[in-house]
Amino acid sequence: MTQTVAITEAIATLKDAETRFGLIRIESEHFFTEWFEGLPEITEAEKTSLDVLRRRYLYHRGEGDLLEGTVMLLVVSPLLALAGFYDPPFKIQAESSVELVLDDGEEVLRGRIDVLVLQNQFWVVVLESKKTTLSAWSAVPQALAYLMANPHPNKPVFGMVTNGDDVLFIKLTQADTPQYDLSRVFALFTSKRELYKILQVLKRITFAIAS
Template identity: 55%
Template structure:
């Protein structure tokens, strides 16, 4: 009998055991999050300052639900990064299904936001409520990335909870490998949304 597993319930150890997923040890594997990042404009910084202010005001009255995170923080970032415009296409709540080779288990789930470019997955975004740890969201994001139908191309991911942001990269040639960026957070001084937007813009140029 086939067992259905929800993507939100998978762990890193499960993905390592069942899919052979490995951490990429080579620092050159994921340079896209820190090398050759584009500058952002003064107007973009002002807009991102307002986004941070809006979020910090929101957290004064918890609980902060996932939809609020997407509306207040994620949507402005995607807009500024140009992902609502050609040549990109946004899909939301996209269903995925991964069947293991023995077909005894199937992982199912729904991707919060999927950014496509010419039918290639560019970015898988998994957002969580503000109280949710990214450590719990990362396995779910990686499970979705493993479902990428274009194994010859790397796929990038972003997990967020409104306060924290972390980028992922996964390749599927031979052995599936992944790496993570540093974590960016709104709880520090300054505004690390600047770096988040810059990375999103860099990823947006990769397939164009």
């Protein structure tokens, strides 16, 4: 009898994700170049918009922990808009259901992804800001499970995990052996330059999946 399990319950650690899906982390500079190489320049107008975004976030964050929906409104949605994800040829799906059937056919992993962009090639996982004690790393195992549900395994997929304070990018490929790697953590509290870099990475990923 097939058993349905929530992704958040079944995949709690990186070891869980790697074991269940046969994932291997590739710590090579040549695998995930999109987060540090060939980053596009951003305009002064974009920098001004990012400065406003950061001030708003820090203002609201100063009142205490932020719920997931507030992080989406203050950080994720403005960033996706600036990066061009709301414009052609991209399509947005919010809170999309994800279902992943394991090879043995006896277990189905089910969950909901916060934002799904363009043919399942870019996924966003948003945490509540109260989870900053674990940083964005705490959502990486579940994000990897969502990326493995990509119905186009011949294409690389990218993910962004954020709790507002921190942003982390992921790249995963499924050709032959499933492989993945992570960017460094970008911290919004550190400086304005961190937010500029996040937008540059997002723009670089839009180019990678649209070309």
